[in-house]
Amino acid sequence: MIKKNAFRAILVVFTLVLVSCSNNDKFKIEKGKVGPLTQKTTMLELDNIFKNDSIVKNLSEGALGDNYFQDDDEYLIYEKGGKHLLTIMPKEQLDSTSTIKSIEIHDARFKTTSDIHLGSTFAEINLVNKPRVETTLSSVTLFLDDINATIAIDKEELGLKNLSPQKVTLEQIPDLAKMKSFVVWFN
Structure with missing residues (x-):
């Protein structure tokens, strides 16, 4: 009985450590990486990566539009509850296969x-x-x-x-x- 309880306690501690480490990675900033996003992440993958969050897509009209001075595409990531996490800018406008040009951080948990x-x-x-x-x-x-x-x-x-x-x-x-x-x- 004592061995089973010790095993369960070790399993619980290991699970907590694993979850806390993966949660830290969710908000980790490194060169070429912000949380789960890397230099190879495409705009198409954002819906899957942030499936538990909300994404607001502000898309430009690109070369097809009348406004020469229009803004670039923006993907605003909001946590459930409305907290603004990130603003993602793609390298190529109106291209779901484009990779990320820049990410503006809006949440202090990203470190x-x-x-x-x-x-x-x-x-x-x-x-x-x-x-x-x-x-x-x-x-x-x-x-x-x-x-x-x-x-x-x-x-x-x-x-x-x-x-x-x-x-x-x-x-x-x-x-x-x-x-x-x-x-x-x-x-």
């Missing part, structure tokens, strides 16, 4: 192996990544080469006015500055 996530501060990002910086009119973009990602920080977080042409260096970014967007690129 890198160094624990960088949507809620991370600049100090946390800078400590483990040593990003390159580029300034735009309204934000500062940090390039994380080790995972091929970009992070935007609003200039207001830096105490600067939007639409300012002022260049910003890493040293000028406050440690507590929060990111505005987190995009992983698949190219």
Whole structure:
């Protein structure tokens, strides 16, 4: 009887460890991988990968449309309950066999192996990544080469006015500055 109970206890612990590890992979960000998505994932596969979630497809008119300045296709992934998880952009518009160009992260549960996530501060990002910086009119973009990602920080977080042409260096970014967007690129 004791052996059966010990075996059951070991089986339960093993199952819990297995489930928790697979759940961590669901939200893991690596170079060329975001959760279950890889560089080889096609738009056609999204319905199966996110079968328990909701997908909103904002498709462009492509070359057939009248609007030359229209947006690209977007696949917005929502968890049941309405939480926005990801926005996926394909490489080719109106092509279900296209692979992924980029994924914008909208949920802080998605994390890198160094624990960088949507809620991370600049100090946390800078400590483990040593990003390159580029300034735009309204934000500062940090390039994380080790995972091929970009992070935007609003200039207001830096105490600067939007639409300012002022260049910003890493040293000028406050440690507590929060990111505005987190995009992983698949190219």
